[in-house]
Structures are given as C-alpha cells and as structure tokens.
Amino acid sequence: MITETWLGEEDPVIINEFTPSGYTCLSHPRPGDRHGGIAIISKTSLKLSLSPVGVDTINFEHVSVTDNSKAIRLIGIYRPPPSKTNGFTHLRFNEEFDDFLSVVSTLPGKPLIMGDLNVHVNKPSKPDVSRYLTSLTEHDLKQYVDKPTHISGNILDHVICRPEDNLLSSCTVLPFRYGSDHHMIQCTINRLKPPPERRVFTSRSYKDLDLISFTSDLGNATQCILSMDDPNAQAELYNRSIREVLDKHCPEKTRSQKLISNPKWYTDDVRNARRERRALERTWRKTRSNEDRDKFVAQNLLPIITSIINNSFRVGSFPLFLRQAVITPLIKKSTLNPDLFKNYRPVSNLPTLGKIIEYPAVSRFNNHLQDNNLTETYQSAYKASHSTETALLRVKNDMLNELDKGKAIMLVLLDLSSAFDTIDHDILVDRMQREFGITGSAKNWFNSYLRDRSNRVCVLGDYSENHPLKYGVPQGSVAGPPIFTAYAQPVANIIRRFQVAYHIYADDTQLYISFNPKSEEDTAAARLSEVEPLPLEDRIGGSSMKESIQDEMGYCTVYRN
Numbered sequence: 001m002i003t004e005t006w007l008g009e010e011d012p013v014i015i016n017e018f019t020p021s022g023y024t025c026l027s028h029p030r031p032g033d034r035h036g037g038i039a040i041i042s043k044t045s046l047k048l049s050l051s052p053v054g055v056d057t058i059n060f061e062h063v064s065v066t067d068n069s070k071a072i073r074l075i076g077i078y079r080p081p082p083s084k085t086n087g088f089t090h091l092r093f094n095e096e097f098d099d100f101l102s103v104v105s106t107l108p109g110k111p112l113i114m115g116d117l118n119v120h121v122n123k124p125s126k127p128d129v130s131r132y133l134t135s136l137t138e139h140d141l142k143q144y145v146d147k148p149t150h151i152s153g154n155i156l157d158h159v160i161c162r163p164e165d166n167l168l169s170s171c172t173v174l175p176f177r178y179g180s181d182h183h184m185i186q187c188t189i190n191r192l193k194p195p196p197e198r199r200v201f202t203s204r205s206y207k208d209l210d211l212i213s214f215t216s217d218l219g220n221a222t223q224c225i226l227s228m229d230d231p232n233a234q235a236e237l238y239n240r241s242i243r244e245v246l247d248k249h250c251p252e253k254t255r256s257q258k259l260i261s262n263p264k265w266y267t268d269d270v271r272n273a274r275r276e277r278r279a280l281e282r283t284w285r286k287t288r289s290n291e292d293r294d295k296f297v298a299q300n301l302l303p304i305i306t307s308i309i310n311n312s313f314r315v316g317s318f319p320l321f322l323r324q325a326v327i328t329p330l331i332k333k334s335t336l337n338p339d340l341f342k343n344y345r346p347v348s349n350l351p352t353l354g355k356i357i358e359y360p361a362v363s364r365f366n367n368h369l370q371d372n373n374l375t376e377t378y379q380s381a382y383k384a385s386h387s388t389e390t391a392l393l394r395v396k397n398d399m400l401n402e403l404d405k406g407k408a409i410m411l412v413l414l415d416l417s418s419a420f421d422t423i424d425h426d427i428l429v430d431r432m433q434r435e436f437g438i439t440g441s442a443k444n445w446f447n448s449y450l451r452d453r454s455n456r457v458c459v460l461g462d463y464s465e466n467h468p469l470k471y472g473v474p475q476g477s478v479a480g481p482p483i484f485t486a487y488a489q490p491v492a493n494i495i496r497r498f499q500v501a502y503h504i505y506a507d508d509t510q511l512y513i514s515f516n517p518k519s520e521e522d523t524a525a526a527r528l529s530e531v532e533p534l535p536l537e538d539r540i541g542g543s544s545m546k547e548s549i550q551d552e553m554g555y556c557t558v559y560r561n
Helices: 012-018 090-104 127-138 211-222 231-249 268-285 290-315 352-371 388-404 425-434 440-450 480-487 489-496 521-530 545-551
Strands: 023-028 038-043 061-066 072-078 110-116 157-161 168-174 184-189 197-203 253-259 324-327 408-415 453-459 467-469 501-505 508-515 556-559
Touching: 012 023, 023 061, 038 061, 038 072, 090 127, 110 184, 157 168, 157 184, 211 231, 211 290, 231 290, 231 352, 290 352, 290 440, 352 440, 352 480, 388 408, 388 501, 388 508, 425 440, 425 480, 480 489, 489 501, 489 508
Parallel strands: 072 110, 324 453
Antiparallel strands: 023 038, 061 072, 110 157, 168 184, 197 253, 408 508, 408 556, 453 467, 501 508
C-alpha cells in the first residue's frame, strides 16, 4: 500500500508504468486535488476489489478492499498533518476516527488498518495521542509498529488490527532511501489459502459421434434450405437445424474446472510447447482422418452456406439474427483496476455463419479498393503485407534520414478515443457511396450489416438483456476493421493538405515534420498546430472528429542528434 501517491483520477499511464506484471493497482485519488491519494498494489490472483466502508470522512482519506471471501478487510488511510491552511485539528480527527472505527467493527471481514495517520504514537503522553490510543483500545484494536517510520524519529505510519484475530506474524520497519521521508513497513499476514475457484462451462463431446447417422439426420433437417430465396429464413433454419441435430447426437454438458494459478516457471514458451504437444497427441489418437471431415463439410454444409451467401449478396441483406452478439468483457491489461468498466475491451462473440458471410464481402470490398486505387497509401492496418512492423520501419526510416541531414524531428501522436464504438452508420454508408463508389445491392448489404445490431453481456455464465447498438461496428467481426479504415479515410485526406508527413495504423496516427533546430522550431510547431480537420460531422469518441484530434494534440516529442 502506498500513501500520498499524488495521482489524479486520469493517470492510467503512470499507474501502468509502476504496476508490475501480474499485479493490479487500485488507485484512490483525492477528489479535485493532486495531493494525497492512496494506492493498493496486489497480486491479480488475489482478486481484491473496492469495498466501501460507507462513511464519508473529512479529516482523513481512506480506501477499503476485500477479496472474494471477505475474510480480511484491508483499509488504507492517509491523514494530512493539521495546519491553518487545511483547518484540520487533532480533536476533530479523533472524533471522526472514533466514529469510523465504530462502523468498521460492524462490517464483514477482520479489519487490518494501515497508513500514514500522522499521529506520534511514540509520544503517548500527548493528549491527542492518548485519545487516539484509547479509541483503538475501546474497539479492541492494537497498533503494532514499534520503530520510527519517519526520518524525524517519530512513528507516524501505523498497522492496526485486533490481537484476537491473529492476523500478523511479523511487522518490520525497513529503511527507504528513494526520495521519501518515510520508511517502508513490511508485514507478514496470516491468511488462510482460499479454496480454488471453479469455472463453469458447457461443451459437447464429439468422441463417440456416429458420423453416418449424424450426416443422415442433418441432411433431412436441412434439405429444404436450398429451395429458399430469403437469406434471413435460410440462416435461421440452418442455425436451428444444426443445433437440433447436435443436441440429439452430442448434447451439451455442464462441467466445472478448478482455476489454479500457474507457477513462475510456467512461461508463455512452456504454455505454447505444451499446447503444441497436446495438438500432436490429439492428431495421433484420432481414428478419423481430416480428409473425411473435409469431405463431410463439402458434401453437406458447403452447398447450404454457399446458397445463403449468394442470396444475402443478391438481395443486399445480412441475416438479422446474425447481428446479435454476446460480449465477454476482457481486461485490457492485467495491471488495470478490474472494478472500472473502462478498463475492459468489449470483444463481441459473433455467430460463425455471420463471419463466414463477412469474408467474401470483405474480400470483394478490398479488391474493389485496390482495383480502383482507393486505398490509403500510409494506412498499414488490415492490409496484406502491412503491419505494425512495416509502419514502424517507415516512420523510423524517415526520421533517421532527416536526423542524418542534421535536422530535428517533431513528432505528434494521435489516438482517437473509442473509435470503433462511435461510428455513425449514416455517415459511413454515405461515404462508402460518395468516396468509394459502393452502390446498389452492395450498398444495401453494408447498410443492412450495420443496422439493427444488438448485444448482450455474459459474465460468469449470466446474460444481460439485449441492448440495441445505434453506433459503431462490433469488435471481433471480420468486416469491422476495413469498414473503420474507410470511415476514417478523411483524416489522411485532410493531413495531406498541410504537407506534413504522417503514417496511420487503424486509429493511431503519427504526424512528423523535420526542421532546422537552430532557427525553425517555432515554425515547425506552428505548422503542426495548423493541422486540424474541417468542421466535419463525423462522430468519434463522443465528439466531432475535429475536437477528438485537437484534444490529443498535446503529445509532442522532439528528436535531435
């Protein structure tokens, strides 16, 4: 636990930098002030989460966390020293702290209170200290730090718990010489190992599947699909028939599995080697060859899927039920606070048949762009023979060439916020027609693909209600990424007008310009500051595209030899 972090409410970059891999930081900044603040850094496997005490305090800050078992309640406290500036007094603190302890004693979990309370417990004869210690005693609590925690020789940082709970086996003060006037406190906590969590999931066993009987039942269930012309009806009947036949021959079964933390030696290389070994073992144990499986798919399912795709393109309609997604929230990075929704990526699990239909549509769209020279040259995302590596090589090569000439480089990094989630469908369809020549049934197909989408969230097997999506493209889809690059095409068009070098990867844009470091730095900065879009109606990140780019123009770096 760290007190006086001086972190604000929007400091994710700093938090990510000082949070080790495999750990999570729960940061509790002081509202409206850069001072104070408390952070609790813990192993991600402990799954600590905020558990408010339910009391608002004025004379000190506090944050409370527990694990899933709620066996221990860890409370971090920072109390600023009383002064005329803040108006705090010892009397008011002791009164408020006593009330706070009364509430804590009624909450579930053994209390373990630590932090910088700025109470000199090494001077028990002082009235404010005596009142503080009396309050602890009245609540059956004890303060365990017995060595100075401040360079002044005073004990200002405390560790408090109930002796009867037997939480602490040791409490040691360690010298800390890295810019702080406080020392570090190391505690060993007696914590019972919680029972392993279990993951509940459903699966099918294909081990004993009778392929001949399955093929016969599937053929009988889907024989009328080829005679249908409506892709919506075809897709719905296809999906229902597959599920009914699967339920008959290999029904879903619910299983549970222990979630066990991997040891430190279990690295990504070990995981990949183990996965490869298991794949080879499964191949060796198979009694049916892959050729038989491919022949089954070609004879039974391929004609049906082909008919659905062709009818979908012919009438310009993407099947409605394939636009329904299930979202399983994925944490963006293990060090982020799992209690904040913004730290999750809403990846959509979409029906497989829908993705199969998307592939030929995207292929035709990309071929159309390439054949008519409509692709953005310096957009490296979602293009063959392009990647983050090629984008980095191009930008780095340009910069090194200019540095070799004795010039300096000014680089501005742009990142459009929530870019994929805020695409306006009307603007996108209009742009695809106006700038890319997508008309007729192709335009109708893309318009149908975007409209009437919905999703629901799945957490631990529980599903939310369906929620309609009026903006954006689903993350995890096949057509979403190329559609976004088409939507963001005007960004490159606008930048070119200002004769500034640039490179784009999806929603990340780099602007850079070379200049004479002795005389042209102000001129270069002025040129970059002029790069702003015309007042377009595009909505990205909840604001206009112009506002989104201007908001991000503050991240500028100058490179010199």
